[in-house]
Amino acid sequence: MDIKITIIDREGEAHTVDAPTDMNMNLMELVRSYELAPEGTIGICGGMAMCASCQCYVLSEHNLPEMTDDEDAMLAEAFFVQNNSRLGCQIQITSELDGLQIQLAPEE
Numbered sequence: 001m002d003i004k005i006t007i008i009d010r011e012g013e014a015h016t017v018d019a020p021t022d023m024n025m026n027l028m029e030l031v032r033s034y035e036l037a038p039e040g041t042i043g044i045c046g047g048m049a050m051c052a053s054c055q056c057y058v059l060s061e062h063n064l065p066e067m068t069d070d071e072d073a074m075l076a077e078a079f080f081v082q083n084n085s086r087l088g089c090q091i092q093i094t095s096e097l098d099g100l101q102i103q104l105a106p107e108e
Contacts, residue, residue, distance in 0.1 A: 003098035008059075009036045010104050019093045027088035027102065028054035041107055047089035052078030054088035055105035062100050064091060079108045 002018040007030070009015065017034050019025070025033075028043045031054070045051040049070040055078055058064065064086065067075075071090045075081050085105065091097075 001095065003093070003095060003100075005030065005093070005097060005099075006101040007031060007034070007036050007056075008101075008103035010106060019097070021093055021095045023093075025093050027056065027091045027093065029089075030093060031088060031104065037104060042104070043089060045089075049074050049087055049090055052087065052105075052108070055080070055085055056088050056102040057082055057105060058084045058086055059101040059103055060099060062097055064097075078105075080105045 001021050003021055004016055005019045006014055006016045015034065015036055019030050026047060028047055031037055031042055042053050044053040049068065052074055068090060071087050074087060075085055
């Protein structure tokens with residue numbers, strides 16, 4: 001089943017996209033699949049929480065999975081971090097995220 005997720009790209013343009021909940025994808029992979037960030041500027045580490053290229057700001061009041069220690073440590077070193085920052089690679093797409101709104105953080 002697909003859900004709707006709104007992604008605001010780094011130019012400030014909002015894209016509401018269909019996100020499959022049955023493919024074990026994460027937000028970073030979703031952004032890449034819709035080419036909402038230039039190649040090589042997102043998911044550089046391959047989704048291992050070892051870079052902050054997929055940092056995003058969560059704009060909606062969704063219940064997200066708890067932050068792992070790796071994600072917390074990576075965000076502690078990243079640029080442009082805000083209270084609502086998360087790493088897109090660490091957020092799996094599930095039906096609970098229907099209507100989620102995120103904004104991609106600026107490139108470092």
